[in-house]
Amino acid sequence: MKTSRLLRAALMAYGIGIIAWLYLPLVSVTFASISKARYLSFPVKRYSMTWYTRALESDTVSDIVFTSLKVAVIVTVVSMVVGFFGALAFARYNWRFRKLYQKLILLPIFFPQTVLGLALLMWFNSVGIIPTWKTAVIAHLVWISPIATLIIAIRAYSFDAALEEAARDMGASTWVTLREITLPLLMPSVISAGLFAFLLSWGNFPLSLFTTGADSTLPEWLYAKMVSGYSPLVPTVGVLSIIASFCLVTLAVLFPWIMRAARKDR
Template identity: 75%
Template sequence: MPTSRSTRIVLYVYGVLVIAFLYIPLVSVGFASVSKARYLTFPIKRYSTKWYGEALGSSTVSELLTTSMTVAVLVTVISVVVAFFGALAFARYHWRFRTTFQKLILLPIFFPQTVLGLALLMWFNSLGIIPTWKTAVVAHLVWIAPIATLIVAIRAYSFDPALEEAARDMGAGTFTILREITLPLLMPGLVSAGLFAFLLSWGNFPLSLFTTGADSTLPEWLYAKMVSGYSPLVPTLGVMSVVGSFVLIIAAFAVARLLRANKETSAVQD
């Protein structure tokens, strides 16, 4: 459909406004992180990378990053494993309570995270478990594993059950089918589920707040510092966290692209 000049202008303006709305806050955090001043004021008078140096040298920061990273990696690994088997139960096999299972497993996603966090904290207390980053892993899993399962299930729904039957018919046992057919076909779903799990855990605040106990993740620390004792270390770490996430996503895409390219070259050689 041809668009008139005036329509095009409106579209451009609209597009720019939406992008600005989404990104100006992030950019301003970036600016704040390179300000030399102790408090955030605009316009920034003197720039400095001092806080980045400080962040990299700080033992608090490295402790925070270690905690957040440990939680996120564990949540990712466990979520992907749970999602793989959960999605198979969800989408591939017909069994008596399947539809009930499908609904129940998705329910935690719809709980407000603060409510979920509070409920888990009360539950841990009543069991006499002292909250640490390990309980946070459990808390994150309650919310993230269903999302990962859903992502893998969508993939599982989209492939023909006859593929597994055909493999069996040609002599493959259950384990071989899993390795040769099911796993490779679900791989794109598992990769995106893993990415989501990592990012959701890495950036999670409400669940961590309730369930980490004396330990602290990066988002928790950022919040605590905003409430009392702001320093430019806050935006600095914020920026570092965002950059870290971006690097992860780009790396994942690069790996996916590399794998595809490999397959294609092996397909055209000869």
């Protein structure tokens, strides 16, 4: 089908509009982070990188980043493992309560996170657990591991069961089949699930707000700084966080290519 010139122009305008709508806020935050002024104003009159130096030198900031990182890394690793086996149960094997399991496992994704956070806080209190960043890990997992399961399950559905059967037929035990066939073939989806898990945990605010107790994650700290005692550190740390996420996504996009290169060498 041939697209008319008018339609092409309209599509182009639409595309640019969407991208602008998505990225303009980030641009303004970036400008705010390099502004010399003490208060957020636009347009920026004088530029400076001082706040970046301060952010990188600040002990508070590095503590906060470290807490967020701890939470996100643990959530990522656990989500990948839980999601992998969960997805096999979800998509590959027939068992008695599979249908029910498929529905129940996805339900937490649709809970409002504030309600989920509050519910978890109340539960922690009632069993006598003092909330710290460790409880936040649990809270994040309740919401994120179903997402990871779903991502891996999509690929597990398209997995040809005959591949596992063939491996077994040629003498591979259950464990060897898992290691040599199932895991490598589901690996791309496990990696994307891990990526999602990390980014969702890294940026999560509502669950962390209720469940970190005295500890503080990056989004919480940014919010606290915004509402009481704004400093240009807020946009600066925000931008740094975005850059870090961007690097991670780039790495993930390149991952299949890196894997292929590695396989060629083997």
